[in-house]
Amino acid sequence: xxxxxxxxxxxxxxxxxxxxxxxxxxxxxxxxxxxxxxxxxxxxxxxxxxxxxxxxxxxxxxxxxxxxxxxxxxxxxxxxxxxxxxxxxxxxxxxxxxxxxxxxxxxxxxxxxxxxxxxxxxxxxxxxxxxxxxxxxxxxxxxxxxxxxxxxxxxxxxxxxxxxxxxxxxxxxxxxxxxxxxxxxxxxxxxxxxxxxxxxxxxxxxxxxxxxx
Ligand SMILES: [Zn+2]
Numbered sequence: 656x657x658x659x660x661x662x663x664x665x666x667x668x669x670x671x672x673x674x675x676x677x678x679x680x681x682x683x684x685x686x687x688x689x690x691x692x693x694x695x696x697x698x699x700x701x702x703x704x705x706x707x708x709x710x711x712x713x714x715x716x717x718x719x720x721x722x723x724x725x726x727x728x729x730x731x732x733x734x735x736x737x738x739x740x741x742x743x744x745x746x747x748x749x750x751x752x753x754x755x756x757x758x759x760x761x762x763x764x765x766x767x768x769x770x771x772x773x774x775x776x777x778x779x780x781x782x783x784x785x786x787x788x789x790x791x792x793x794x795x796x797x798x799x800x801x802x803x804x805x806x807x808x809x810x811x812x813x814x815x816x817x818x819x820x821x822x823x824x825x826x827x828x829x830x831x832x833x834x835x836x837x838x839x840x841x842x843x844x845x846x847x848x849x850x851x852x853x854x855x856x857x858x859x860x861x862x863x864x865x866x867x868x
Pocket of ligand 1: 831832833834835836841845846
């Protein structure tokens with residue numbers, strides 16, 4: 656596992672059990688097909704769950720010092736970190752850093768970047784020059800307007816609110832990649848995994864072409 660940490664953050668001590676449970680519940684809710692105990696999971700699914708738990712703990716700890724922005728790819732299927740994602744990940748991280756600095760005027764104060772077979776992404780602590788809600792609004796605008804936005808999960812978190820949801824800003828739930836129904840009514844039910852993987856790969860190709868990668 657490649658983890659690069661900038662700044663002063665230390666992710667040593669585990670958080671109280673309730674944080675892990677909250678994260679686990681959110682994970683199960685967002686992965687309808689994985690409503691199973693850890694004993695029923697494949698090793699790959701356990702690795703993904705373990706990574707998400709770890710990243711959640713990092714964000715939770717960072718958020719004690721201010722607002723946290725994070726992003727991860729929402730790539731369907733078992734392969735969460737195809738080799739071709741490297742250049743896209745690097746370019747996107749830089750683009751998002753610039754975007755939040757330019758649009759919201761924040762400075763990056765601390766960063767945690769991870770790159771493993773179970774997924775890649777980053778989270779960063781930013782200066783509190785705007786509210787967490789304003790950061791989330793900017794994140795939603797990016798997701799809505801970037802060609803790769805629909806396969807990204809950009810989260811904003813602070814110590815007071817936890818993870819800011821779309822509904823906190825009056826936005827409706829995100830829509831399915833393929834048919835614009837609500838995700839909760841669609842993903843995992845109406846489309847094959849092959850269709851979803853194809854869509855996510857097309858998004859990445861389009862982004863790569865746009866950025867000259
Ligand atoms: Zn759909």
